[in-house]
Amino acid sequence: MRPPAESFPVAASQELRNSQLRANLGNATGAIRAKRERIVAELSDWQELRDAGSAIKADVMANLDTYLLQFEQALTAAGATVHWARDGAEACAVVAEVARARGVSEVVKVKSLTTDEIELNNALAQRGIHALETDFAELILQLDGDWSSHILVPAIHRNRTEIRDLFKRTIAPDIESDDPAVLAEASRRYLRERFLDAKVGVSGANFGVAETGTLCVVESEGNGRMCTTLPPVLVSILGIEKLVPTFTDLEVFLQLLPRSSTGERMNPYTSLWTGVTDSDGPQELHVVLLDNGRTRVLRDEIGRQALHCIRCSACLNVCPVYVRTGGHAYGSVYPGPIGAILTPQLIGIENAPSLPFASSLCGACYEVCPVKIDIPRVLLHLREQAVDATGKPGERFAMRSMGWVFGRASRLRFAQRLARVMQRPFVHSGMIHRLPPPFTAWTRTRDLRPVAPVSFVDERSSKKGRE
Amino acid sequence: MKIGLFATCVADTMFPEAVRATATILERLGHEVVVPAEQTCCGQMHMNSGYRRDALPLADRFLAIFGDLDAVVSPSSSCVGAVRDLYPKLLGIEHPLLERTMELSEFLVHRLGIEDVGASYPHRVTYHPTCHSLRVTRIGDAPVRLLRNVGELELVELPDASECCGFGGTFAIKNSETSSAILADKCSAIESTDADVCTAVDGSCLLQIGGGLSRRGDRVRAVHLAEILASR
Numbered sequence: 001m002r003p004p005a006e007s008f009p010v011a012a013s014q015e016l017r018n019s020q021l022r023a024n025l026g027n028a029t030g031a032i033r034a035k036r037e038r039i040v041a042e043l044s045d046w047q048e049l050r051d052a053g054s055a056i057k058a059d060v061m062a063n064l065d066t067y068l069l070q071f072e073q074a075l076t077a078a079g080a081t082v083h084w085a086r087d088g089a090e091a092c093a094v095v096a097e098v099a100r101a102r103g104v105s106e107v108v109k110v111k112s113l114t115t116d117e118i119e120l121n122n123a124l125a126q127r128g129i130h131a132l133e134t135d136f137a138e139l140i141l142q143l144d145g146d147w148s149s150h151i152l153v154p155a156i157h158r159n160r161t162e163i164r165d166l167f168k169r170t171i172a173p174d175i176e177s178d179d180p181a182v183l184a185e186a187s188r189r190y191l192r193e194r195f196l197d198a199k200v201g202v203s204g205a206n207f208g209v210a211e212t213g214t215l216c217v218v219e220s221e222g223n224g225r226m227c228t229t230l231p232p233v234l235v236s237i238l239g240i241e242k243l244v245p246t247f248t249d250l251e252v253f254l255q256l257l258p259r260s261s262t263g264e265r266m267n268p269y270t271s272l273w274t275g276v277t278d279s280d281g282p283q284e285l286h287v288v289l290l291d292n293g294r295t296r297v298l299r300d301e302i303g304r305q306a307l308h309c310i311r312c313s314a315c316l317n318v319c320p321v322y323v324r325t326g327g328h329a330y331g332s333v334y335p336g337p338i339g340a341i342l343t344p345q346l347i348g349i350e351n352a353p354s355l356p357f358a359s360s361l362c363g364a365c366y367e368v369c370p371v372k373i374d375i376p377r378v379l380l381h382l383r384e385q386a387v388d389a390t391g392k393p394g395e396r397f398a399m400r401s402m403g404w405v406f407g408r409a410s411r412l413r414f415a416q417r418l419a420r421v422m423q424r425p426f427v428h429s430g431m432i433h434r435l436p437p438p439f440t441a442w443t444r445t446r447d448l449r450p451v452a453p454v455s456f457v458d459e460r461s462s463k464k465g466r467e
Numbered sequence: 468m469k470i471g472l473f474a475t476c477v478a479d480t481m482f483p484e485a486v487r488a489t490a491t492i493l494e495r496l497g498h499e500v501v502v503p504a505e506q507t508c509c510g511q512m513h514m515n516s517g518y519r520r521d522a523l524p525l526a527d528r529f530l531a532i533f534g535d536l537d538a539v540v541s542p543s544s545s546c547v548g549a550v551r552d553l554y555p556k557l558l559g560i561e562h563p564l565l566e567r568t569m570e571l572s573e574f575l576v577h578r579l580g581i582e583d584v585g586a587s588y589p590h591r592v593t594y595h596p597t598c599h600s601l602r603v604t605r606i607g608d609a610p611v612r613l614l615r616n617v618g619e620l621e622l623v624e625l626p627d628a629s630e631c632c633g634f635g636g637t638f639a640i641k642n643s644e645t646s647s648a649i650l651a652d653k654c655s656a657i658e659s660t661d662a663d664v665c666t667a668v669d670g671s672c673l674l675q676i677g678g679g680l681s682r683r684g685d686r687v688r689a690v691h692l693a694e695i696l697a698s699r
Contacts, residue, residue, distance in 0.1 A: 406528075412507045456474055
């Protein structure tokens with residue numbers, strides 16, 4: 001995974017200027033949020049479900065070595081070939097080799113963040129193989145050379161007129177209407193033939209069941225099921241954290257996931273398959289188990305809960321930061337609050353030190369997380385690591401100085417007195433409208449109340465002193 | 468009851484009237500209010516900004532200064548949250564005082580069972596529930612219960628009330644543009660209520676909201692809940 005090209009504040013600054021993007025995001029996330037809230041409220045045992053999801057994932061992380069070997073054994077017994085990939089390059093090489101062996105120049109793909117993480121499409125393109133995205137939104141982005149800005153709704157930043165124009169230029173020259181049904185039909189016609197011709201399918205997986213070797217893909221359009229059942233060969237890539245111990249555990253996650261992500265009681269297309277079944281579905285199944293930084297995350301006892309994520313995107317939709325900046329500001333396939341704690345851990349904090357600070361710590365993400373990842377807690381943990389790794393000397397000095405000032409009340413009183421004197425030239429009719437750097441960052445958009453003439457603690461202590 | 472008043476550095480420096488009001492309310496209810504002169508800061512800013520180790524001595528000071536009081540009450544819910552939630556989570560501190568540290572409105576409603584403090588405030592008021600009061604200290608509707616019993620006060624509901632104001636401590640500086648974009652929506656929501664006053668239980672959020680409203684030239688004032696509850 002590549003580090004973000006720019007720091008979060010710089011990238012966000014660009015995105016914030018796009019008022020159309022903000023309007024789109026506000027509407028789309030607002031609608032999903034309201035739906036999620038309503039559907040979650042239907043379940044009286046929602047908190048217990050979250051506890052169960054959290055406990056299962058914690059168990060998986062604590063015993064990952066055992067579950068992974070069990071998973072490999074079950075898969076092999078069911079006729080699949082298991083590949084272990086230390087990083088993205090190794091995983092991409094497996095897919096390329098399978099495609100090469102079949103002599104194909106195109107593979108059809110299910111929407112998969114894991115394959116985005118390892119930039120599989122680029123890797124295959126370099127070897128002359130086209131990876132066709134078959135999810136509606138992913139197809140739109142692929143046709144336009146754009147990239148995802150939301151875990152669940154990748155083209156959330158595009159509107160339907162833009163999509164109609166894009167289709168006209170690419171897959172449907174005759175299209176006139178921007179009616180969603182017409183747009184969907186255009187992509188359906190385009191994709192249907194490619195599904196029938198495809199010799200190799202590529203998928204990720206939402207869950208892998210250690211006990212049985214079963215893979216599970218959860219999707220809404222049916223394209224995923226086409227990819228996992230029509231081509232004779234299927235390659236499924238999943239991060240090693242995607243395991244659940246038993247088939248029964250899916251019960252918990254298949255309730256948590258659709259309600260959290262799309263606000264649906266039940267997911268529309270849930271595909272489950274176990275190895276190879278004679279004369280039904282793909283006759284060759286490759287499963288790639290991807291590390292790509294995950295074992296390093298696992299070593300951090302506080303940070304590892306980021307691996308519990310089931311990619312529902314509820315945290316994005318409630319995040320005051322994400323809703324304003326959109327996903328591209330995070331410079332990663334994992335945007336939003338979960339991205340702010342996952343990306344820096346996967347690629348190393350020194351490569352994304354600004355991401356843990358891209359949060360007002362409002363806690364809305366933690367409140368909705370279906371597996372109770374304490375995102376604010378992990379953010380603080382990573383902020384400390386970021387300061388240690390890449391902290392600016394000026395800030396460090398300022399923080400140390402503040403710590404020193406707070407070490408004695410007399411010092412704080414002195415600092416308050418100093419501020420009262422220094423603010424004088426800036427106070428106009430009771431407010432400060434402009435300050436020199438670094439406070440300009442505040443006064444560019446906000447006024448500031450001046451430091452009060454006397455603090456209450458001071459007032460009370462001097463009164464006590466006189467008595 | 469012997470109550471320690473935890474003024475907090477931000478409130479005492481920028482909003483001493485809110486700290487004074489907190490003391491007034493508690494004293495009117497017949498409690499002895501102790502204001503330790505040595506108090507400074509709980510260390511929240513350091514903990515939230517990646518300087519956890521620098522917060523440790525501040526936490527030790529806090530416990531030494533307030534340790535043996537029956538209760539510690541503060542006009543700032545985020546500072547109370549730092550003590551109650553972050554001291555154990557981040558600093559590994561366990562101390563009976565943590566549970567006895569409360570924000571003013573939750574102390575009045577949940578601890579003392581008082582919802583009417585005999586205040587009167589002839590204004591149209593909207594209430595912004597701050598993020599930490601909702602999701603860290605979980606004070607629930609304690610402020611609203613108190614506001615409903617304030618004489619002559621007209622309470623108007625704030626649209627999308629539980630949305631963050633965009634303050635977030637150093638976030639307001641480090642990510643000032645995003646912070647301001649969040650604030651703009653909060654200010655619009657406040658304006659739509661046609662209130663005279665927006666109130667909250669966190670001075671820092673009021674600094675942000677008040678600063679935004681003032682820059683927009685609004686007549687709405689940001690006033691701490693304690694001041695309203697102390698008004699007669």
